Amino acid sequence: xxxxxxxxxxxxxxxxxxxxxxxxxxxxxxxxxxxxxxxxxxxxxxxxxxxxxxxxxxxxxxxxxxxxxxxxxxxxxxxxxxxxxxxxxxxxxxxxxxxxxxxxxxxxxxxxxxxxxxxxxxxxxxxxxxxxxxxxxxxxxxxxxxxxxxxxxxxxxxxxxxxxxxxxxxxxxxxxxxxxxxxxxxxxxxxxxxxxxxxxxxxxxxxxxxxxxxxxxxxxxxxxxxxxxxxxxxxxxxxxxxxxxxx
Numbered sequence: 001x002x003x004x005x006x007x008x009x010x011x012x013x014x015x016x017x018x019x020x021x022x023x024x025x026x027x028x029x030x031x032x033x034x035x036x037x038x039x040x041x042x043x044x045x046x047x048x049x050x051x052x053x054x055x056x057x058x059x060x061x062x063x064x065x066x067x068x069x070x071x072x073x074x075x076x077x078x079x080x081x082x083x084x085x086x087x088x089x090x091x092x093x094x095x096x097x098x099x100x101x102x103x104x105x106x107x108x109x110x111x112x113x114x115x116x117x118x119x120x121x122x123x124x125x126x127x128x129x130x131x132x133x134x135x136x137x138x139x140x141x142x143x144x145x146x147x148x149x150x151x152x153x154x155x156x157x158x159x160x161x162x163x164x165x166x167x168x169x170x171x172x173x174x175x176x177x178x179x180x181x182x183x184x185x186x187x188x189x190x191x192x193x194x195x196x197x198x199x200x201x202x203x204x205x206x207x208x209x210x211x212x213x214x215x216x217x218x219x220x221x222x223x224x225x226x227x228x229x230x231x232x233x234x235x236x237x238x239x240x241x242x243x244x245x246x247x
Contacts, residue, residue, distance in 0.1 A: 091204035110140035
């Protein structure tokens with residue numbers, strides 16, 4: 001698999017919505033999502049970027065954690081090196097897009113997270129913000145997944161994250177936001193029966209702004225190689241400082 005990944009053309013992902021997120025409470029995954037957790041003891045991830053291998057929740061015989069790479073490669077792709085690998089899918093057009101409509105019927109997943117980042121342009125700089133659900137240290141984005149098989153038998157499991165229009169809080173920085181599922185809708189999303197088209201707007205809707213929080217954070221998050229707790233500290237704290245890194 002790695003020989004394919006290393007030949008993928010570089011893509012500027014940074015300002016795509018949603019292009020970075022965190023998964024901090026990894027040891028709680030099993031309890032939160034009622035699954036066996038093979039990642040117990042794994043290090044928290046403060047700066048998850050596209051192509052990173054991360055846990056998602058899928059429903060097989062029972063719910064389970066699977067490791068997949070962020071950036072969807074469809075099973076029918078002929079050449080992984082030129083595949084577009086979308087990291088986001090618009091909720092409003094899932095049923096219309098050939099890339100997503102079949103996955104909507106058979107391959108829905110939960111993407112566990114603790115928060116995500118978005119950027120707002122202020123003058124010549126883009127200031128990052130960290131967005132959380134304070135009452136839910138672990139929540140789930142709605143996702144779709146697929147498995148690509150290479151001619152040599154290599155397999156690559158990948159996922160994409162669904163987005164919707166922004167709520168009142170996120171509108172300050174972007175007109176789109178990732179779909180955060182309520183726990184009730186997590187069950188509906190993973191149901192063995194595909195969701196009815198008329199139910200999608202209620203499942204894939206903006207999370208209530210009143211239940212979310214957003215703070216400006218250090219632009220160290222611009223560098224995918226930086227992955228520690230400094231990234232989620234509010235500006236003005238001892239560790240939350242701007243460096244004005246070049247894009």
